[in-house]
Amino acid sequence: MSVDRAERTGEAAAEPAPAAPEQARPRPEGPARAGPGGSGGFRRWFEVHVASSVERVSMLAFAVFLLGSILFVPKFANPVNLGNMLVQCTDLIILACGMTFVFMNGGIDFSVTAVLALGSVTGAAVMQHGGGSPASVAEAIAAMLGIGLGIGALNGLMVTRLRMPSFIATMASQLIFSGAALWWTQSSTIGGIPRSFLAIGRGRVLGVEVPILVMVAVVAACAGLLHRTVFGRCVFAVGTNHRTSRISGIPVRRTIFQLFILCGGLAAVAAIVMTARSGAGMPGLGKSMLMDIVGAVVIGGTAVTGGKGSILGTATGAALIIALNNSLNLLGIEWYVINALKGGMITLVALLGVVQAKGDV
Amino acid sequence: MRRIAVALLSCCLAFALPTRGQAAEKMRIGVSLDNLNDPFWLGIKRGLTDAAKDLDVELVIRTAEGDAVKQNNQIDDLIAQGVKAIVCVYVDFKSILQAVQAANKANIPFIYTDRTLASTDDAKVSWGIATDNYALTVNGWKWMAGYARDHKMKLKVLELVGSLTDDNVLRRTDGFKAVMKDNSDVMELVQQVPTEWNLEKALAGATNALQAHPEINAIFMHSDYLLSSTISALRQAGRWKKIGEKGHVVVMPYSGNKASLDAMRQKYVEMTFGMDVHKCGYESVKAAVALAKGEQVGQPVADPGFIITQANFADTSKRAYGSF
Secondary structure: OOOOOOOOOOOOOOOOOOOOHHHHOOOOOOOOOOOOOHHHHHHHHHHHHOOOOHHHHHHHHHHHHHHHHHHHOOOOOOHHHHHHHHHHHHHHHHHHHHHHHHHOOOOOOOOHHHHHHHHHHHHHHHHHHOOOOHHHHHHHHHHHHHHHHHHHHHHHHHHHOOOOOHHHHHHHHHHHHHHHHHHHHOOOOEOOOOHHHHHHHHOEEOOEEHHHHHHHHHHHHHHHHHHHOHHHHHHHHHHHOHHHHHHOOOOHHHHHHHHHHHHHHHHHHHHHHHHHHHOOEOOOOOOOOHHHHHHHHHHOOOOOOOOOOOHHHHHHHHHHHHHHHHHHHHOOOOHHHHHHHHHHHHHHHHHHHHHHHHHHO | OHHHHHHHHHHHHHHHOOOOOOOOOOOEEEEEEOOOOOHHHHHHHHHHHHHHHHHOOEEEEEEOOOOHHHHHHHHHHHHHOOOOEEEEOOOOOOOHHHHHHHHHHOOOOEEEEOOOOOOEOOEOOOEEEEEOHHHHHHHHHHHHHHHHHHOOOOEEEEEEEOOOOOHHHHHHHHHHHHHHHHOOOOEEEEEEEEOOOOHHHHHHHHHHHHHHOOOOOEEEEOOHHHHHHHHHHHHHOOOOOOOOOOOOOEEEOEEOOHHHHHHHHOOOOOEEEEOOHHHHHHHHHHHHHHHHOOOOOOOOEEEOOEEEEOOOHHHHHHHOHHHO
């Protein structure tokens, strides 16, 4: 089924009305057709059930990469190393989950790094001012969440009411709020984080590190939201075609507004976890993460044009990036070569998506 | 099938790179650096690798690219790899304490280099070597105050400050202020510009300051890294002049890279603060190996650095990493 793309601001398109929201969902799997022989049947099954989706190709690539690293990279399979990697995935996965929703609308949110920075220093300042008391910890968490939701709401308003492209709106918020974090702290770090807050980053519950539990909860909640709720169906529909969705009675503006709030809120959750792990409020927190966040979403199979995405795919993309960093570091590869390889991988996956989209036409 | 082949090929590319076998007989020392984007860091790295070669140990070097969270993650990875000691140039002096705690928990000595790090109750640093930035700045500025008196000048100073998460920056500012307090007849701070070690910010800040305050006749930059931006700003203002020429601005680079030495050779710069970065790198690996073997090392070292002037240039410039 072809997917026609209306203008992102929701203005009327000249093209004829395309598919209804239900039919605009990701292409369903077709039945596997048996070939003339066993290998032909397997090949056909593989093409239909795995190769038909960028997300599944990424999962396969991750599985192969993981296996290869375990077999060939010294110390990769060390339980401590694997545990470290899992914890290191948490920030990226939480942030990428939020970004997935925005990408599914064909947009982007540059302000996530500003939420990290401003949230981190605000939370640290609140705790420092409150003497590290349990009440100050609760206030800090509330303040950090408030910042994420507030910036997300501002972005949503700029995109839906002022009809600004998300690229411009979120870049403006990123500059304003990251600048605010630097100005407020004069680029200094804020220490004195109480142990009760640090436990969010380094504590354990039933033997499992708290950041991992937070990550699992976020992934489960986001996957449920996207794939099991009316809101999720609205996200797919709006991301596919604004005009059709509006005609179908879907609240387009409200959905887009909610996407940015969700992204900002999840960035705030990541700020809480990262600040707790770092032990300080940092005005530069996560400043170099944006490319990895976008990379995780793209590798995970979310279409940059909107209308298609998967939380599990995003989590896989994030895990692949972390595993790539880790195993290539273990092999002694220089950081600039690792960056080049990451860029190459993202390009490859984006090309796969383009090839697949052309096959759908 | 084409898509599968491409996906598998991307994975295979990563493994086409030669797999390093473990040098079981060599001790492995972990190194965590802030960055490698400047000859200053390469000078430290050269000291580290020279020591590793002389002591026959293997270095596992990681670069945080200025990201404090990434640095802590990388140090966790180094600990998981079983390195025997960790040498670190930290990105953020508060955030790094988490990594120090992790090293303490794993009984791995933690050594700082270039940037001083104080132990806390629950994060113990084993040893360290860094330039005593306060003493070096005081010595350099005392020399410059004497120079200003001899030439009957009053220095109106623009200070280009680095990142305030870097303890070295705070000590340089403190040293400058201490000398200025005692020499206020020949020194005055006109403007302070924070640069975050960003060349664009340094250029914009210096350009704006020179326009807003044309009386500025001296620029104190916290690192030679900012020299190119400073020269660009002075050229734009028509004030990149040699010593003795009308409109000359006293420029004081910090650390001793090739550009600052060239500027001194060409008589644009009177004095440069010199840092012995090779020594910092070398001695930190030496101490790391000793500590890993359970040997005693002395107290942390605060290296006084050196002042390169036009008078002593021929001899003293050889100690600077810009002449390597």
